Amino acid sequence: SQQGEEDPQALSIQEGENATMNCSYKTSINNLQWYRQNSGRGLVHLILIRSNEREKHSGRLRVTLDTSKKSSSLLITASRAADTASYFCATSASGYSTLTFGKGTMLLVSP
Amino acid sequence: NAGVTQTPKFQVLKTGQSMTLQCAQDMNHEYMSWYRQDPGMGLRLIHYSVGAGITDQGEVPNGYNVSRSTTEDFPLRLLSAAPSQTSVYFCASSSGYRGGKNIQYFGAGTRLSVL
Numbered sequence: 001s002q003q004g005e006e007d008p009q010a011l012s013i014q015e016g017e018n019a020t021m022n023c024s025y026k027t028s029i030n031n032l033q034w035y036r037q038n039s040g041r042g043l044v045h046l047i048l049i050r051s052n053e054r055e056k057h058s059g060r061l062r063v064t065l066d067t068s069k070k071s072s073s074l075l076i077t078a079s080r081a082a083d084t085a086s087y088f089c090a091t092s093a094s095g096y097s098t099l100t101f102g103k104g105t106m107l108l109v110s111p
Numbered sequence: 112n113a114g115v116t117q118t119p120k121f122q123v124l125k126t127g128q129s130m131t132l133q134c135a136q137d138m139n140h141e142y143m144s145w146y147r148q149d150p151g152m153g154l155r156l157i158h159y160s161v162g163a164g165i166t167d168q169g170e171v172p173n174g175y176n177v178s179r180s181t182t183e184d185f186p187l188r189l190l191s192a193a194p195s196q197t198s199v200y201f202c203a204s205s206s207g208y209r210g211g212k213n214i215q216y217f218g219a220g221t222r223l224s225v226l
Binding site: 030031033035040041042043044045048088090092097098099100101102103104 | 115142144146151152153154155156159161169201203205207208212213214215216217218219220
């Protein structure tokens with residue numbers, strides 16, 4: 001079964017607003033990654049945070065990780081219409097060569 | 112740099128037909144995986160490979176077969192298509208845990224309908 005679960009399932013905001021998505025997982029991880037999927041396309045890697053890190057930044061993206069609560073959040077600041085996509089968290093467990101994906105959050109950013 | 116290439120992009124099959132979804136990567140990645148994506152289900156792992164000649168089952172392997180004869184190619188075979196296999200299929204490759212990351216690179220997907 002899938003390990004990551006994103007929340008909310010769908011999010012609708014206006015351009016310029018911030019978007020926050022959450023991910024919960026069940027077992028110990030090596031790292032947690034966030035991917036974006038534009039409609040009809042493959043997934044694209046956005047950012048990775050290791051299990052010994054608490055926060056990571058990349059441009060307008062900010063990821064936090066709380067291993068004690070087995071949860072992560074992805075913040076997109078100053079959202080743009082081009083950020084409209086589905087966002088997935090994926091966990092990588094130590095010793096495993098595969099990723100386990102959540103069901104995703106659909107983000108709609110209106111102009 | 113092509114990355115991960117999947118063919119075909121679209122396919123319609125009749126129940127009971129067999130077919131092979133092709134996946135090729137030009138990044139010399141050791142790890143390759145096949146996922147299926149269904150509405151509301153996210154991505155589920157079908158089969159994966161950690162190198163040429165080595166494959167293993169994922170979460171939903173029934174009805175699918177894989178082989179890895181070269182580093183570049185990882186075809187997925189549907190043995191006898193069923194309507195339940197209607198889905199979008201994604202192939203991904205990774206350099207594994209070099210640098211402790213295991214970042215995956217995805218193809219554009221194959222949209223399969225089984226009637």
